[in-house]
Amino acid sequence: MTGTETIADRLRNLRDRIADLAQAAGRDPATVALMAVSKTHPAESVAAALAAGQRLFGENRVQEAAGKYPDLRARHPDLRLHLIGPLQSNKATEAVALFDAIETLDRPRLAEVLAREITRQDRRPDLFIEVNTGEEAQKSGILPAAADAFIDECRDKWKLPVVGLMCIPPEHDDPAPHFALLREIARRHGLTRLSMGMSADYETAIRFGSTEVRLGTAIFGPRGTAA
Ligand SMILES: *Cc1c(COP(=O)(O)O)cnc(C)c1O
DSSP, rough: TTTOOOOOHHHHHHOOOHHHHHHHOOOOOOOOEEEEOOOOOOOOHHHHHTTTOOEEEEOOOOOHHHHHHHHHHHOOOTTTEESSOOOGGGGGGHHHOOOOOEEEEOOHHHHHHHHHHHHHHOOOEEEEBBBBBTTTTTTTTTTTHHHHHHHIIIIIIOOOOEEEEEOOOOTTTTTTHHHHHHHHHHHHHTTEEEOOOTTTTTHHHHTOOSSSEEESHHHHOOOOOOO
């Protein structure tokens, strides 16, 4: 990545690269969405991406998204915003109101609270269940051994609009087995959407069936603060 490349340049190159990778994997390029992860980056950077035709965005904090996105959405009603960071139950009201998808459903208490808010607000964001494929103690996500029962509970007991699964492989692991595991759990449940792949591993993720890659650094450059 060079300093002279603009956000528009990077998006164009990434779209081409994603389409090539999909084709090489025998997949229709239209089945792989590019999500621009704008956490820590200012609204001006998001506006530059919007001007370049980007419409799908991800943020990992409710508060940050609530500050940045309402104005942008007013100007671009077709913008779609996903929550990709951990969600506290006490922020569920705001999250259901603000996001088009919540990708980090990972525990029964949150399922219950989301079900209540979805009914109360009559708004149904797409839900992804996050699986902690690396079984890392500090990471959120349901453990793989508990995933089948939790997916069933979300759909059968809480009637939640679960559309797919999401994972973040451990930083220093080969991501391939994690993506394969997520794909296998999704297949067992007939879930068609797989949110997997970040700037460092999206190429592998596409080979393993990712339907949305979440790219921050590759589009917006390095983040100033840890997030
Ligand atoms: C920050 C973040 C990304 C994007 O990471 P990059 O390495 O900058 O592409 C993707 N997914 C989640 C959940 C994130 O928090």
